[in-house]
Amino acid sequence: MSEFRRIAVLGAGNIGSALIGGILKGGVTDRKHLTATVRTPERAREVSQKYGIAVTAGGNREAAAQADVVILSVKPPTLPRVVEEIRDVLRGDQVLISVAAAVPIVLIEKLIGRRIAVFRAMPNIPVVVDEGATALAANSVAGPSHRKLVEGIFRAVGVVCFVEEDMLHAVTALSGSGPAYIYMVIEAMIAGGLKMGLSHEVATRLAEQTVLGAAKLVRETMVHPAILKDQVITPGGVTISAIHELERHGLRAMLISAIETATNHSRKLSQSLVERFGAT
Ligand SMILES: NC(=O)c1ccc[n+]([C@@H]2O[C@H](COP(=O)([O-])OP(=O)(O)OC[C@H]3O[C@@H](n4cnc5c(N)ncnc54)[C@H](OP(=O)(O)O)[C@@H]3O)[C@@H](O)[C@H]2O)c1
Numbered sequence: 001m002s003e004f005r006r007i008a009v010l011g012a013g014n015i016g017s018a019l020i021g022g023i024l025k026g027g028v029t030d031r032k033h034l035t036a037t038v039r040t041p042e043r044a045r046e047v048s049q050k051y052g053i054a055v056t057a058g059g060n061r062e063a064a065a066q067a068d069v070v071i072l073s074v075k076p077p078t079l080p081r082v083v084e085e086i087r088d089v090l091r092g093d094q095v096l097i098s099v100a101a102a103v104p105i106v107l108i109e110k111l112i113g114r115r116i117a118v119f120r121a122m123p124n125i126p127v128v129v130d131e132g133a134t135a136l137a138a139n140s141v142a143g144p145s146h147r148k149l150v151e152g153i154f155r156a157v158g159v160v161c162f163v164e165e166d167m168l169h170a171v172t173a174l175s176g177s178g179p180a181y182i183y184m185v186i187e188a189m190i191a192g193g194l195k196m197g198l199s200h201e202v203a204t205r206l207a208e209q210t211v212l213g214a215a216k217l218v219r220e221t222m223v224h225p226a227i228l229k230d231q232v233i234t235p236g237g238v239t240i241s242a243i244h245e246l247e248r249h250g251l252r253a254m255l256i257s258a259i260e261t262a263t264n265h266s267r268k269l270s271q272s273l274v275e276r277f278g279a280t
Contacts, residue, residue: 004029004030004032004033005028005029005033005068005069005149006029006033006034006035006066006067006068006069007023007028007029007033007034007035007067007068007069007070007071007153008034008035008036008037008063008064008066008067008069008070008071009034009035009036009037009071009073010036010037010060010063010064010070010071010072010073010074010082010086011037011038011072011073011074011075011078011082012036012037012038012043012047012055012073013038013043013073013074014125014128015073015099015123015125015127016036016071016073016099017036017047017050017051017128018123018127018128018132018157019071019073019099019123019127019153019154019157020034020036020047020051020053021051021128021130021157022127022130022153022154022156022157023153023156024051024053025130025156026152026153026155026156026157028152028153028156031051031052031053034051034053035053035054035055035056035063035066035067036051036053036054036055036056036063037055037056037057037058037059037060037063038055038056038057039057039058040057041057043057044056044057060082060085060086061085061086061088061089064086064089064090065086065089067094068093068094068095069094069095069096069097069149069150069153070086070090070094070095070096070097071097071098071099071153072096072097072098072099072100073099073100074100075100076100076101076102076103076269076273079098079100079103079108080107080111080277083108083111083112084111087111087112087113087114090112090114090116091116092114092115092116094116094117095116095117095119095142095146095149095150096108096112096116096117096118096119097118097119097120097121097150097153098118098119098120098121099120099121099122099123100120101122101172101176101266101269102172102266102269102270102273103120103270103273104120104165104270104273104274105118105120105137105138105139105165106274107273107274107277108120109139110277110278111277115141116141117138117139117141117142117143117146118138118139118141118142119136119137119138119139119142119146119150120136120137120138120165120168121134121135121136121150121154122134122135122136122168122171122172122175122176123154123157123158123176124175124176124177124178124179125179126158126179127154127157127158130156130157130158131158132154132157132158132159133158133159133175133178134154134157134158134159134160134161135160135161135162135163135167135168135171135175136150136151136154136160136161136162136163137162137163137164137165137167137168138150138162147162168266169263169264169266169267169270170259170263172262172263172266173258173259173260173261173262173263173265173266174259177262181255181258182211185211186207186208186211189203189207189210189211190203190204190207193206193207214228229243
């Protein structure tokens with residue numbers, strides 16, 4: 001018997017195809033044991049050519065039936081339909097992973113209608129460059145070997161942590177949506193550079209590298225960002241004059257409020273899905 005697990009990625013879009021790349025690069029399984037589905041034949045050809053795996057337009061049932069691990073990577077409104085499609089072919093020895101935002105495990109379990117290890121993953125878009133931040137939650141069927149397997153899949157595309165499922169709302173607000181906030185920061189820093197006469201090219205390179213380098217310093221030194229920030233400040237200098245402006249406009253309060261609002265919004269979305277599909 002092959003040592004490789006058979007993995008099916010249903011919905012090889014942005015996140016799904018990044019996972020395919022990570023699974024292959026990380027040696028989680030090989031090309032023969034990895035399949036994917038999408039909606040359109042054009043996308044199926046594209047993904048198949050890029051990764052050298054079998055990809056079908058539709059065919060979720062067949063892909064799920066042959067897999068040990070099924071990854072659901074379709075958009076949240078599509079997920080109930082795809083689960084309905086595959087529920088008859090799912091087996092108790094399989095592992096199901098959903099990356100769909102706001103779709104709770106209780107709803108997935110209800111749609112499946114049987115006991116099976118179910119994981120919810122909240123990755124973020126830097127998984128496409130193997131620098132993702134993923135939080136995982138699981139149901140009570142999932143055991144240590146399942147957790148190790150699922151962690152291995154997401155570790156291949158970045159960092160991974162386990163949380164209680166209810167915390168996935170906060171995770172969605174912080175790291176799931178977080179790249180969008182940081183892109184706004186980069187965009188604004190570029191605009192500031194342009195306003196002060198830097199070229200597009202120079203402003204972009206300096207802004208992107210500043211964010212990358214600052215994050216790397218937090219990770220590698222494990223020093224609190226407030227202390228690192230203090231190290232950049234010279235009394236009466238340039239940085240403190242900029243920080244005064246940022247404080248005047250409430251940068252930190254804005255980000256805290258943004259994460260609070262997004263967490264509450266995620267919780268509401270989830271609740272409305274549960275009400276719509278009747279899971280309790
Ligand atoms: N993007 C993010 O930053 C992010 C972060 C965290 C979690 N998520 C979650 O990840 C999931 C996927 O998001 P995404 O950004 O990767 O979306 P996406 O790029 O739109 O990918 C969705 C994929 O699903 C395919 N699809 C649609 N209907 C299908 C069906 N019936 N059967 C099989 N495949 C089908 C689409 O195929 P076609 O290409 O042929 O239309 C597309 O490739 C979502 O549930 C989202 O909540 C996303």
